[in-house]
Amino acid sequence: MSKKGLIILVVCFVIIALAVGAGLYVFWGKVSGTATGEVAGEGAGKEEVKVKIKALLSMETFVVNLADPGGKRYLRVTMALEIDDKDFVEEAKRNVPQMRDKILLILPAKKFKDIRTSSGKDVLRKEIIDQLNPLLKDCKITNLFFQEFVIQ
Secondary structure (H helix, E strand, O other), X not given: OOHHHHHHHHHHHXXXXXXXXXXXXXXXXXXXXXXXXXXXXXXXXXXXXXXXXXXXXXXXXXXXXXXXXXXXXXXXEEEEEEEOOHHHHHHHHHOHHHHHHHHHHHHHHOOHHHHOOHHHHHHHHHHHHHHHHHHOOOOOEEEEEEEEEEEO
């Protein structure tokens, strides 16, 4: 490779690196701006937008028999609930016994074939969220994260 070709290659690499760096800088500014509640075009004298900070509520591990014939399979699952506003985590904690009861009615009714796939787990996630949200008055569960999901 000639010196001229090498110089062109290095210059192109530097230009690409600068473009990527500038793009990341702009992207990072937009991401950090929305996380703090800043709104694009927000002028002086306007009200600040209150951003709800979500919180996680970890549940104790559940161990249940599945509804398969013979009752030989069991499910061990640990999950965390995402609450839409951290100010209402205490309300959610007060309702943990009721939430555990609802979950303990849902899990043993499932069969292995219903929850073995990722789409089956997503259906289970949505069902649990739909059953738990009516128990909460001032907040709602926006997501459910499986931390452990073992079927044996």
